[in-house]
Each structure stands twice: as C-alpha cells, then as structure tokens.
C-alpha cells in the first residue's frame with residue numbers, strides 16, 4: 001500500500017538515499033556520501049515547501065516501509081507530472097515496484113486529475129524499464145548519452161503514460 005511518511009520511516013528512506021550502488025539509477029545529481037543530517041534537512045525542506053504540489057508516498061508492505069514513490073514537477077496547465085520510485089534492495093524483483101507505480105498512476109489520474117505521467121530512466125536499468133512497461137508506460141524518446149554512469153555515457157529513456165479517458 002501507499003501511505004504517508006512517519007518518523008519511523010527515516011532509516012529506511014535514508015538507506016535508499018545513501019545507497020551509492022544505485023545512485024545513478026535514482027538521481028541525476030553527482031554521486032557522493034550523504035549524511036543523515038543532510039538527508040533530514042532535505043526532507044524538512046520538501047515538507048516546508050508550500051509552493052510544490054509534490055505527492056510523496058511511502059511504499060508499505062505488511063506494515064514495513066520498503067521504499068518511496070513520488071509525483072513531482074506538476075504542470076497545472078497541461079496536467080502532467082513526473083514520477084520517481086526507489087525500493088530497498090531486498091524488496092526488489094517481487095512485483096512491488098510495478099504495483100506501487102500502478103497505484104500512483106491511478107492516484108495521479110483519478111485524484112490529481114492529471115492526463116499524463118512521465119519519467120526518466122537510464123538505459124541500462126532494464127528492471128525499472130520492465131516495471132514501468134508492466135504499469136502501462138511506453139517509451140516516448142531518449143536523450144542520447146545524457147547521463148554519466150559509472151565510467152560511461154548512457155542514454156536517458158523518456159517514458160510516459162496517458163490517461164485513456
């Protein structure tokens with residue numbers, strides 16, 4: 001299920017954010033160590049930003065937080081937003097990501113009245129691309145050699161899903 005964040009979720013969310021092994025999969029920023037304090041203030045800044053319509057859910061399986069999924073970069077006029085997701089390593093590959101993506105897309109269309117949800121993924125992240133395809137996303141295009149990933153350039157794949165009605 002998707003639910004709001006509580007203070008108890010901090011350790012799980014920090015573990016994901018500080019995971020150097022999947023940094024380039026999750027973020028367009030330069031990789032590096034992240035302190036608990038820096039992550040805490042990042043979360044607080046996000047919470048305090050009234051101007052953003054960002055929707056941030058914790059992904060919960062049987063009462064335990066296993067990741068997060070968010071909508072951000074809302075376009076109020078054209079009715080679209082970007083989605084991002086990351087799970088702890090032990091929760092991956094069990095269908096949880098696809099289910100969470102399907103749920104947040106439904107939330108985006110039905111509750112936020114969006115028409116399109118889009119995302120960016122590095123081309124080597126085949127598991128993520130498959131999970132997005134399972135949730136109904138299609139490849140819309142690519143930014144060639146746009147990402148520097150552990151010693152080589154990679155394309156960024158742009159994927160999107162349109163509301164059918």
Ligand SMILES: CC(C)(COP(=O)(O)OP(=O)(O)OC[C@H]1O[C@@H](n2cnc3c(N)ncnc32)[C@H](O)[C@@H]1OP(=O)(O)O)[C@@H](O)C(=O)NCCC(=O)NCCS
Pocket residue numbers: 022025026067085086087088091092093094095096097098099120121122125126127128130131
């Ligand atoms: C990306 C992520 C959210 C996907 O969630 P998940 O729960 O692992 O994905 P699912 O189990 O729902 O689906 C993964 C699919 O990819 C497939 N897959 C996994 N590795 C693959 C690979 N190397 N090549 C092709 N398919 C692959 C799986 O078999 C599964 O497809 P199937 O159900 O048809 O067998 C999760 O793996 C994650 O958090 N990864 C680290 C952070 C990240 O990459 N975030 C995405 C940023 S764009």
